[in-house]
Amino acid sequence: MPKSMGAVKQVIPANTGGEADVAMAEHGSAKQAAPGRKVLPIVEGVVLVAALVAPLLLQDYLTVFATRVIILALFALSFDLVWGYAGIMSFGQALFFGSAGYGVALLARDLDITNIFLVLPAGTLIGLTFALLLGGFLLLGRHPSSVIFVSLGTLTGSYAADRLARGWYYLGGQNGIPSISSMTLGTYEFSEGPPFYYLVLGILIVVYLLCRFLVRSQFGLALAGLRENEQRIAFFGYKAQHLKAIIFAIGGAVAGLAGSLYAFHEGFVWPNMVGVVVSTQVVLYVLFGGSGTLIGAVIGAVIVEGVSFWLSDNYREVWPIILGVLLLLVILFRPLGLISFVLGERERVGSFGGKSRATGKEKRNAAP
Amino acid sequence: MANAFVAAFEILSFGAIIVLIVLGLGIIASMMGIFNFAQGEFVLLGAYITYLAYAKGLPIWTGMVAAPFVVGALGFMLEALIIRRFYAAPIVAMLGTYALGLIIRESVRGLIGGFYLTVPEPIGGSIDIGAMHISAWRFTIIVITALVMVCCYLLLSRTNFGLRMRATLENPSLARASGISTPLMYGATFAFGSALAGLAGALIVPVFSLYADLGLRFLIQGFVAVMVGGVGSFIGPVAGAGVIGTLSAALPWVMAPVVADVLVFVLAIVFIKFRPQGLIAGKGV
Numbered sequence: 001m002p003k004s005m006g007a008v009k010q011v012i013p014a015n016t017g018g019e020a021d022v023a024m025a026e027h028g029s030a031k032q033a034a035p036g037r038k039v040l041p042i043v044e045g046v047v048l049v050a051a052l053v054a055p056l057l058l059q060d061y062l063t064v065f066a067t068r069v070i071i072l073a074l075f076a077l078s079f080d081l082v083w084g085y086a087g088i089m090s091f092g093q094a095l096f097f098g099s100a101g102y103g104v105a106l107l108a109r110d111l112d113i114t115n116i117f118l119v120l121p122a123g124t125l126i127g128l129t130f131a132l133l134l135g136g137f138l139l140l141g142r143h144p145s146s147v148i149f150v151s152l153g154t155l156t157g158s159y160a161a162d163r164l165a166r167g168w169y170y171l172g173g174q175n176g177i178p179s180i181s182s183m184t185l186g187t188y189e190f191s192e193g194p195p196f197y198y199l200v201l202g203i204l205i206v207v208y209l210l211c212r213f214l215v216r217s218q219f220g221l222a223l224a225g226l227r228e229n230e231q232r233i234a235f236f237g238y239k240a241q242h243l244k245a246i247i248f249a250i251g252g253a254v255a256g257l258a259g260s261l262y263a264f265h266e267g268f269v270w271p272n273m274v275g276v277v278v279s280t281q282v283v284l285y286v287l288f289g290g291s292g293t294l295i296g297a298v299i300g301a302v303i304v305e306g307v308s309f310w311l312s313d314n315y316r317e318v319w320p321i322i323l324g325v326l327l328l329l330v331i332l333f334r335p336l337g338l339i340s341f342v343l344g345e346r347e348r349v350g351s352f353g354g355k356s357r358a359t360g361k362e363k364r365n366a367a368p
Numbered sequence: 369m370a371n372a373f374v375a376a377f378e379i380l381s382f383g384a385i386i387v388l389i390v391l392g393l394g395i396i397a398s399m400m401g402i403f404n405f406a407q408g409e410f411v412l413l414g415a416y417i418t419y420l421a422y423a424k425g426l427p428i429w430t431g432m433v434a435a436p437f438v439v440g441a442l443g444f445m446l447e448a449l450i451i452r453r454f455y456a457a458p459i460v461a462m463l464g465t466y467a468l469g470l471i472i473r474e475s476v477r478g479l480i481g482g483f484y485l486t487v488p489e490p491i492g493g494s495i496d497i498g499a500m501h502i503s504a505w506r507f508t509i510i511v512i513t514a515l516v517m518v519c520c521y522l523l524l525s526r527t528n529f530g531l532r533m534r535a536t537l538e539n540p541s542l543a544r545a546s547g548i549s550t551p552l553m554y555g556a557t558f559a560f561g562s563a564l565a566g567l568a569g570a571l572i573v574p575v576f577s578l579y580a581d582l583g584l585r586f587l588i589q590g591f592v593a594v595m596v597g598g599v600g601s602f603i604g605p606v607a608g609a610g611v612i613g614t615l616s617a618a619l620p621w622v623m624a625p626v627v628a629d630v631l632v633f634v635l636a637i638v639f640i641k642f643r644p645q646g647l648i649a650g651k652g653v
Contacts, residue, residue, distance in 0.1 A: 089459050089462070137641065138637075138641070141641065143644060145641070146644065147458065147459060148403060148458055148459075148595075149595065149640060149641075149644065151459065151462065152403070152591050152592070152595060153637050153641075155588060155591070156588055156591070156592055156633050156636070156637055157633075157637070159588045159633065160629070160630045160633040163626065164629075164630050166626075167625065167626030168626060276584070276588070280466065283463065283466075287463065317474075317477070317478040318478070320470065320473075320474035321470075321471055321474045323474075324467050324468070324470035324471035324474060325471060327463075328450070328464060328467040328468065331460060331463055331464045331467060332450070332453060332464070
């Protein structure tokens with residue numbers, strides 16, 4: 001891991017060196033006036049407002065599409081936690097997403113449980129359990145696992161789950177589980193449309209804020225250290241593997257939540273949902289948007305899905321090729337994703353822990 | 369007895385196919401430290417070139433001969449343009465080669481549509497041994513795999529070129545100081561690995577028929593095989609491929625195919641977890 005981040009860092013100055021330096025110089029000279037200059041809250045605010053008003057402006061079928069995008073953004077968030085913040089390359093994030101989807105689909109089909117307060121926690125729990133099992137196996141142990149092993153292990157896990165789902169009659173085989181009944185709250189049924197949209201958006205906001213708190217806490221600081229230089233963090237006395245396993249499990253739980261929402265929204269689950277295709281899809285979102293910033297993952301999901309929805313009508317065949325070319329360009333020239341066009345390196349890394357936040361508050365309180 | 373023989377042949381021929389596909393992957397992974405996600409698409413390209421030759425009315429073997437050269441040249445170009453930037457960063461290399469693979473795969477999908485295209489076997493028919501019939505083409509694949517394996521081994525261990533290659537990969541700065549052009553050697557290694565993938569694709573297309581996800585199917589199996597065998601040597605990945613190929617072909621004979629499919633991967637991952645250096649540890653040939 002340290003190697004790879006080193007290379008990413010080497011690339012940054014070549015491309016954004018000028019901007020970053022300027023930003024840092026400004027930051028240094030105008031430390032007191034800094035709060036007003038922060039870009040991240042502005043970006044977050046813009047995205048939030050856009051998400052809130054979207055159903056009012058969009059036609060019905062587009063709202064359904066937007067709901068799907070929001071769910072995928074939630075999924076992207078889970079991958080970003082794992083890769084962007086802890087530097088664990090999980091090529092099998094769909095395993096948790098899809099297995100939770102299958103889990104709630106089975107609950108709805110066989111046990112007739114569709115209560116929102118039961119299925120969503122159940123889905124989250126399934127994601128958490130699978131992530132604990134797989135992450136515990138891959139990450140923990142006497143010898144620290146190599147980053148290649150973890151990425152290929154997750155990839156293989158996802159692929160094996162796909163094969164299993166395809167061949168297991170109980171899970172519907174190739175066709176998956178069709179026509180899952182709607183999610184219910186008492187007698188109210190969540191069907192596609194604005195209510196479902198706002199439900200999902202609310203969940204996304206809550207999870208986003210929780211993640212934001214997490215990655216800005218002392219735990220987040222340890223994670224950032226882990227991402228930048230695992231060995232040093234280990235020498236500081238942190239149990240690097242435990243930290244990794246914890247964040248991997250949290251990522252799995254979020255992916256599980258997203259997966260259960262996805263299953264109820266689409267009304268069916270199919271083997272691709274646990275497979276490599278969806279796993280790599282989420283990697284694309286986060287790389288495009290910008291890993292290591294939570295909002296980058298959300299933006300990436302919106303952009304990739306939005307553009308592919310828009311293009312797939314007319315350019316269905318060409319779109320995946322364009323996507324590949326864009327992805328390659330982003331990896332080569334913008335390793336921190338599109339968000340790095342507006343966000344400086346310093347703000348991306350940000351500050352950690354309660355203390356700095358408290359002083360920030362004091363300053364803000366003191367200002368007026 | 370006859371059944372057992374046919375089963376053994378099936379297992380052997382599938383093992384040979386996996387070995388053939390893993391050869392290139394293993395050389396690139398061992399020698400350059402890059403897990404090339406585009407390898408499956410190089411296989412696909414090899415298959416596609418063979419199909420093109422067939423569709424244009426040329427003899428199939430011309431396509432099969434051309435495939436490794438064309439794919440190797442493409443690999444050389446891609447290495448010089450793109451892959452070169454990834455050496456220091458294995459994960460970024462994975463993502464970058466994944467993007468490359470996506471581009472190639474979707475381009476081929478655009479060219480052939482969503483069809484399964486069949487290419488006839490250049491050597492058709494079957495070989496009869498007593499009451500048993502085995503496919504002549506699969507037998508040819510086994511023979512060619514064995515030949516290619518021996519040639520690769522000799523190339524890497526006995527020739528001047530192989531020596532330079534190993535020197536470059538083991539200690540680049542010393543190699544440079546000794547007057548070896550390391551960028552050229554990296555390019556040549558990558559081209560060689562991709563050429564092997566192209567050859568694999570060309571040879572297996574009559575068995576599996578051509579479709580856009582042909583390469584993807586083998587990619588993960590290939591990665592697992594490389595890890596099981598051990599990264600760092602030539603012989604390691606080949607051994608891993610032998611084990612994985614044999615297991616994946618043999619297990620379905622004794623249990624439900626679905627279970628066997630998953631079991632191979634689970635076993636492999638557990639094995640790598642407890643023996644990270646793989647079956648055959650160590651550097652060199």
